[in-house]
Amino acid sequence: MLRFMIQTLKVSAVLVLAVAIVFTSQRALSHYLGQADELRDSEPVTFSVQNEETAESVGERLEEQGIIRSSWYFEMRMRLGSSDAQLNPGQYELSPGMAVSEIIDEITTTGTAGTATIRFQEGWRTEQYAEHLAETGLLESADEFLDAVASPQWDFDFLASRPADAQLEGYLFPDTYEFRGDVTAEEIVEILLETFESRVPPELQERADDLGYNFHNVITIASIIEREAVISEERPVMASVFFNRMEENMPLQADPTVQYVVGQPGNWWPEITQEDINRMAPHNTYQRPGIPPWPIANPSLASIQAALEPDETDYLFFVATGDGSGAHRFAETYEEHQQNIELARQGQ
Template identity: 50%
Template structure:
């Protein structure tokens, strides 16, 4: 072997070694950039806004500690031509996910639809408050479509406990308050089916028998339970408040329940407004100061405790109650006693 040949072999070996070093170095760098910024194992909810730029998404992912390099994120998205494939929505991103996995998540329709978010509905919320929570979490796309779906009569055919729900009355009262996991971009039907199934599971089937024995329909009992839910603060007072309403119904007295008027007057941003003397004089189907009967339907979605209180009220002679200002109420049998309580706790006499 000539010296010239040996030189070429050495040079070739050096070049191959250099290329190998460069290649391995690139792999190490790419893996380092692709790996998550943290590995706490916690999940973070990240929202991609409609029309948001790749640069903005990359910067916010870095700010939230979900990627190491915004530049690498932008490079990967653009080199793959995925900029126009990014899907707006809310994503649950595990802190152990790589940049590649995150890109797949927000650009793959299948992956996006498989995402779930947790939504909590509080006892006493009206359906519009449910809708706000669902839209904020990107569970539903249209608030109007959801509200329309709650008025459809088909639900009465699907769920036996809805048979006494009057035509045209929404599902208010039957959307059981709890914490749920929903898929992003769910249909109103899917969400409502989940809520109604939970009501069916949590409210014992014997409840309908109990309402029959009371001479009431389930719809009427849920309506009373919804008023109790909005009035009661202390758990032990729920059955007592229920007894007041039943006693007033028995004596043909109007319920005079503030929450029913609030329900009718509530608007976005203030679903449960403070009432003025003029408010309770406004005509309306839900004004239980002017109408002696129960309102057309529930005014909110009550929890199980309020439903049980409506089914099993305390045995009292009370006809009146007024808030003490500390969450509790002062109860009275006569109008005179009630006025004394009003003077003491409302007027400050």
């Protein structure tokens, strides 16, 4: 009897120890899988949650991008979490330095539409805005945004000088926005236009009159500057070149206007060829005199200010230095311009 009791106690002790080991191991594994990975690079990674995505697909992509250790653990935590927690479509900055619980809090919302942070880059054309909204999952398709942009409903004072057939290109202010997860394409367009209205107030718009051009023309010049300039200080100098050329009845001959003509999905700003330059199109400033019918991109406030307040120069030409700095050489005469081109070819 005593021997039997001793054996029973031994078995019980082993079972208790086994349970303790399993429990401890499970706790340790959960802690390992769920904690922030401080040993890995914590540089933020841009991560997009698409419309109608599942916890499984999001977890797999998080693991593939090295943001979490285990997609299985992520999916398990999602299932064990709040019953009404929903994945919130949008773009997020995540890193391995975040715990799984923090990531879940970031990309889900409980019972509401939540918000999504969207960045529109300066110099993007409208199609790039549309593609970005679809890629981040905020809209179902790029066409949703393009259809909203094409709607005739938009009535803002700063659009008064815009021709009836002109697009909203140039007026969709580039910035970082916080949108509701259930925002519509029309609401996005309205927010972008309202931001333009607040960032480019009437007193700034009125400076176009001092230049002898309407506001729409100046925004079109600003869009060309945005695509040409790399160094911010050169923007007002470039503006002076374009206005000086128009005063001399010279074509603008701006490469970005040709890029606007020939750009295609996947490569909206391609390298251009002589064949492209020879192509007849309303926006091709090599073939058509004056200012294009509407902007070629959505310019930054810096480019808009440069176009409204150009430097006073006699420059008629500029060319990139070709040294990788993004700088340009400016010239008053064609002969000087040719010399600058030769220097650029030599990489000087």
